[in-house]
Amino acid sequence: MIVVAARKKAKRISLKLGASKAGKKPRPGKGDWSPTRFMRSVVVIGASALLVVGLFAGVVVGFVLLGRYVKDTVAPSHNPATIHLVDVPEWVNEPLKERIYAAARADANDLRVHEDAARSVQRNVERLVPWLHEVEVQAAHDGIYIKGKWRKPLALVELGLRRFYVDAGLLVLDVVPMPNLPITKVKGLSAVPRLPAPGDRWQRDDLAAAVDILSRLDQMDRSLTPDKPLLYEIDRIDVSNFKGRQNTRLPHIVLYARDNTEIIWGAEIGAWQRHLEATDREKLAKLYGYYKEYGSLSGGVKYINLRDPQGRIPLPVDRY
Numbered sequence: 001m002i003v004v005a006a007r008k009k010a011k012r013i014s015l016k017l018g019a020s021k022a023g024k025k026p027r028p029g030k031g032d033w034s035p036t037r038f039m040r041s042v043v044v045i046g047a048s049a050l051l052v053v054g055l056f057a058g059v060v061v062g063f064v065l066l067g068r069y070v071k072d073t074v075a076p077s078h079n080p081a082t083i084h085l086v087d088v089p090e091w092v093n094e095p096l097k098e099r100i101y102a103a104a105r106a107d108a109n110d111l112r113v114h115e116d117a118a119r120s121v122q123r124n125v126e127r128l129v130p131w132l133h134e135v136e137v138q139a140a141h142d143g144i145y146i147k148g149k150w151r152k153p154l155a156l157v158e159l160g161l162r163r164f165y166v167d168a169g170l171l172v173l174d175v176v177p178m179p180n181l182p183i184t185k186v187k188g189l190s191a192v193p194r195l196p197a198p199g200d201r202w203q204r205d206d207l208a209a210a211v212d213i214l215s216r217l218d219q220m221d222r223s224l225t226p227d228k229p230l231l232y233e234i235d236r237i238d239v240s241n242f243k244g245r246q247n248t249r250l251p252h253i254v255l256y257a258r259d260n261t262e263i264i265w266g267a268e269i270g271a272w273q274r275h276l277e278a279t280d281r282e283k284l285a286k287l288y289g290y291y292k293e294y295g296s297l298s299g300g301v302k303y304i305n306l307r308d309p310q311g312r313i314p315l316p317v318d319r320y
């Protein structure tokens with residue numbers, strides 16, 4: 001009985017295992033081909049390819065958006081540079097500014113904002129613009145900035161077909177129309193074999209004597225008559241008899257007002273004692289005393305004599 005029961009139990013277990021195996025489909029081997037399996041593989045591969053393409057497209061779009069952002073935030077470095085002049089004196093007019101801008105760019109029509117461009121601008125300004133010295137050029141996000149010390153013209157020299165300005169240090173400047181400045185013509189300079197170029201320092205005694213007097217008048221104007229500078233009334237200064245080279249008995253230096261009134265200065269600055277003239281301070285005091293009294297140098301007189309000593313005149317000119 002026990003054996004029969006065991007056999008029946010084993011038979012039941014065998015039937016169960018057989019039924020379980022019969023319910024599962026056999027897995028195809030590696031070498032088996034199935035259309036269903038092939039289609040599934042195609043779908044998986046296609047989905048993976050689409051995913052890779054999508055990721056790549058996303059990266060490309062990201063770079064494009066980043067490029068647009070960078071362009072928007074640093075646009076000045078990719079656009080033509082704007083040149084700015086810093087600490088410009090009031091007397092500098094637009095024609096002079098435009099000339100400096102053109103010289104700063106030189107041949108670079110598409111100048112961009114970066115350090116190399118700033119160095120190029122500095123070289124151009126130092127080489128082509130004698131109006132500025134001790135030049136500093138910097139590149140910023142909104143353009144290129146030029147800063148320097150300005151040379152102010154005091155005298156105009158006309159020799160033959162050449163015309164040029166000279167500043168207080170005898171440095172030659174190219175001519176730019178400047179009706180806003182009292183620039184006095186210098187006449188009677190001795191002949192020279194070669195004329196200077198802009199940027200040259202023209203060292204010569206007769207020109208230096210004229211410019212020295214004009215510098216003193218400019219200082220007096222800024223101190224005593226800033227609203228109505230006397231220099232606007234001076235048309236020219238004549239040094240043809242400098243140091244008496246034509247006639248020792250005639251005045252060495254003479255200024256002329258715009259109505260041709262003679263203003264007899266005499267010897268150059270610092271030489272008054274050798275010629276028994278009024279001191280340089282007395283000459284300045286006489287001239288500005290006359291200008292203050294009559295409001296003009298064109299008062300209908302034939303000449304204004306400054307060289308004869310007439311005692312000290314109490315005007316604030318001692319520092320000159």
